[in-house]
Amino acid sequence: MLHPDEILDPVIDTVSSGSQLPAAVAEAINRLRSDDLVDDPFADVVIITPPDATANTLQHRLPLITHERGRGMSGIRFATPFALARHLVEAVDGPLQMVRPHLLAAAVRSVLATNCPDALTTTADHPATIDAIVSLTEDLRFVSLSDRRMANVLAGSTPGRQAVIEVADQARSMLRSAGYVSEADILARATEIVSSPDALPSGHRSVIVASTTFDPALVDFLSHYAAIGDTRVVMLGSWSDDRELAAQVTRIAKQAPPPSSAQRSAPISVTSCPDHDEEVRHVMRSIASLADKGVSLDRIALLLPTLDPYLRVVTDHLDRAGIGWSGVSPTTLAESLAGQVVRLALAARRQPDRRHLLDLLSLVPQRASANESHRDPARWRRLTQRIGLATEHDWESAHDALQRDQAERAERRQRQGLAPTTDADAADIDQLTALLDLVEVVRSHLDQITRATRWRTASRAAHDLLTLLIGGEQWRSARWADLPAWQRDAATTIMSSIDALAGLDAARLSVDYTPDAFERAIGDLLEHHANSRPPTAGGVQVRRVTDGVCLDADRIFVVGAIEGIFPPPRSGGLFTPAHRDSPAADVLAHSAWTSDQVRRAWASLAAGTAPIEVSWPRANLRQGGENFRSRLLPTTTSDHEVATHADGLHHGRALTVAEGAFAVARPWTRSPIIHRRAKALVSRTLTEPTSYDGMIGNAAADPSERVYAVTSLERLARCGVSYLYRQVLGVGEDEDDPAVVNEISPLTRGSLVHAVLYDLAASWLSQDPMSRPKWLGDDHLPDLRAAVAERVAVHERTLAEHRQLGHPIRWALERDLIITRIVNALEAERATGREPLAAEFSFGDAASSPHVIDTAAGPLALRGVIDRIDRVGDAAAVTDFKVISSSFAPNFVADDPTEGGAKLQLPLYAEVAATVFGGELGAPAYRYIGPSQVTDRVLPDSGHAHAHAALDVLADRLVRGDFRPGQPDPTWGCPDCCPDGLGRTEVTTRVQRFVTSEDGAPS
Secondary structure: OOOHHHOOOOEEEEEOOHHHHHHHHHHHHHHHHEOOOOEOOOOOEEEEOOOOOHHHHHHHHHHHHHHHOOOOOOOEEEEOHHHHHHHHHHHHHOOOEEOOHHHHHHHHHHHHHHOOOHHHOOOOOOHHHHHHHHHHHHHOOOOOOOOHHHHHHHHOOOHHHHHHHHHHHHHHHHHHHOOEEOHHHHHHHHHHHHHOOOOOOOOOEEEEEEOOOOOHHHHHHHHHHHHOOEEEEEEEOOOOOOHHHHHHHHHHHOOOOOOOOOOOOOOEEEEEEOOHHHHHHHHHHHHHHHHHOOOOHHHEEEEEOOOOOHHHHHHHHHHHOOOOEEEOOOOEHHHOHHHHHHHHHHHHHHOOOHHHHHHHHHHOOOOOOOOOOOOOHHHHHHHHHHOOOOOHHHHHHHHHHHHHHHHHHHHHHHHOOOOOOOHHHHHHHHHHHHHHHHHHHHHHHHHHHHHOOOHHHHHHHHHHHHHHHHOOHHHHHHHOOOOOHHHHHHHHHHHHHHHHHHHHHOOOOOOOOOHHHHHHHHHHHHOOEOOOEOHHHOOEEEEEHHHHHOOOOOEEEEOOOEOOOOOOOOOOOOOOOOOOOOHHHHOOOOOOHHHHHHHHHHHHHHOOOOOEEEEEEOEOOOOOOEOOEOOOOOOOOOEEEOOOOHHHHHHOOOOOHHHHHHOOOOHHHOOHHHHHHHHHHHHOOOOOOOHHHOEOOOOOOOHHHOEEEHHHHHHHHHOHHHHHHHHHOOOOOOOOOHHHOOEOOHHHHHHHHHHHHHHHHHHHHOOOOOOOOOOOOOOOOOOHHHHHHHHHHHHHHHHHHOOOOEOHHHHHHHHHHHHHHHHHHHHHHHHHOOEEEEEEEEEOOOOOOOEEEEEOOEEEEEEEEEEEEEEEOOEEEEEEEEOOOHHHOOOOOOOOOOHHHOOOHHHHHHHHHHHHHOOEEOOOEEEEEOOOOEEEEEOOOOHHHHHHHHHHHHHHHHHHOEOOOOOOEOOOEOOOOOOOOOOHHHHHHHHHOOOEOOOOOEO
């Protein structure tokens, strides 16, 4: 043990700037290792620093300095005051279980539920109350509330303060009895240890680096620690008015530090910018220019006076410009991949339906176990949507649903003359089996969380579920190697924190488990920020401006130098002392604490030698208003002004390829991406369609090589872009997700009406023509509504299985309306005296020949399905049903009934009917079946000639690859050119500028 005569008075060394701290600390270490009592170049030395960037800077610089002086880093250990206190306590008392935030929150809830102070009874159950008390207790983390004198000072005479102190003290006592210790407990015990005569072994040496003020509650511990060993204090004396730091050093070293003689020596330049965003872009250009000149990125520091709004903007711009960085991360654990998995898993626990579970599985497509089948979330989503899985109860009948779906598809293929089954059917069965196996395991873990009665059970279930989805730490190290390191660190943090929830089962905590409480604890965890990027990551150092007290950089940038931020105003809190001289300021940071830290850091930077580039925004576009230059900046320095957003483009270093192309005469030659964009922009100014308007050229050498659906040619006539997407490129149209269908869709409604009309006609046609009753006569369907309702019920069951009917109450109303529609259509048909010749008549499929039309570009083979062919006198008349209100039943245009090929079905279907059934060419008609009215629109005789003329043009467009857009519908727009209904005016203007020749082709 140290003899009292061997204890030396602490020695104070003062430096004028943070850049001098590493050399001063190295000199202090050398003196401690070669004093009058010992000359051991490897003696243990503890370097005690504030919890800021000081330790990182010293760890980076000291190896270089000690190596130059022939000494190494062996025996040198870094610690913050609290880390040192915990080390001393664990060395004496053994390992400690620290209070975690979720444990503290649980203890606070327990106290409020069982012994709530009167001042909080009305708000005790509100989540905001619990969050506020936990936050305030965190503010008091180093303060011993068992010290009644200090507790009374903090509480004062305010009932609210007294209540919070009482709850915080009871919560700590509850956790302490359960074996958990708080920071205040550790600090009190460490102070007790170092206060004893035989606290530390002989040879204890330390360097206390006072680069900024320590938390006031830690100073008493440091003063006791410095008094029992050989200690040197290295103090930053750059701020001449730094009375608070001087007072702390005096308490620690038992002597006053020498006065500061620091003077501003760093070259400082100031730039004003239009706003925050342009300010950050200006700094990014300056950093990129320095990198171009050979300055190493890790020798550049970017300091932020406040994290909001700067941190996210800065890191986004650095990432966008491809500039590496280290320092504070703007992301929370909830934004990490593991955090998103946890959030989706908890959502799936509440509602384990198809949509929630597939959202979860889509986030983790890689299997984490060799025993599991390969995951294919995209195929699973398409498959389950097709067979109509929606609710959590559908999982049990999924195989039956697939079997029914495959049977229906086989029947359709057989009607088309195709093989009933394909290899894809077997693959679908395998994929569904793999999905159901995985879903069963996932739901099992989620059910355990729901049914659990203890925190340990739920914690284990959540841990096992995460291991299933994102693997263990070793698996992630291999499979997530390409992800940023913080993603792996975040996953480890989340899993360890979930494991720690098991501690809430401690008998003395009395924290009841509920699934909602488990989710709240997880939610609190995910709000924490992810770990900072370590300095070893390299790149620009992104730090808080308060880290400027000890910074190792050759070039320094400071953003946001405006009043109200640099320095910030006085802070306020329930327990924050208003002044430095307040009694509570002995253990708590006062209201000007952060402001003083910013002033101290700025003084340290200004007293250094590294050039400083300061910037500030003139306007606050986010909140509105004007900003003002900080008074901390030297008045002798005039501002360089970035006048507009374009200044950086004209005079600054380019950050992206697009910006780089801005300054060259022919920018489209610099990048194939910009080349394509330039061509697209130029094409918008031309009067002729280009490849960016669908003129791709030679898309199909010969139209006769395939059979075209009549409806697809109508699509081409309406919009070539839509035809290009759907028919040429094979882009599928969005399908309604059965999990979110609230009402039957118009498409499904139309299909249902068509199916019922087909059933009735097909049933009548299947009877013996010599004995069957008259179509729609009294002997055929005496109760027309009952017959229709019966057929609707048959199809209703199939639609219900596929979850296409929507909400049951809405469907009950819609069913009656649909039955009424069909009855009205049949009654209108009964009055015409028609009789069906065929229903849903197919041509051009695998079982029948196509209808071939000779066009100027060659023969065009057509296929289609005719809703109905009726016998009207000696003619075969075609009817095409449209399940839509008669208000959307426009008359045919006299000049061109086909509207340039957009309405080809009636004339072409009429030709097919006349060819197959003989007789005259009947008058084809559209039958619009509305909710209360049935309207027929008969095709004029000129429609047939116009149809053939339109086919000549369309066939020619197919040969030339002309897929230019058409005129968007004035009401609905175009689902492909303007899918959200916006941009119709732009598309319309573009189409109208096309110059066409007499034959309709672009000139």
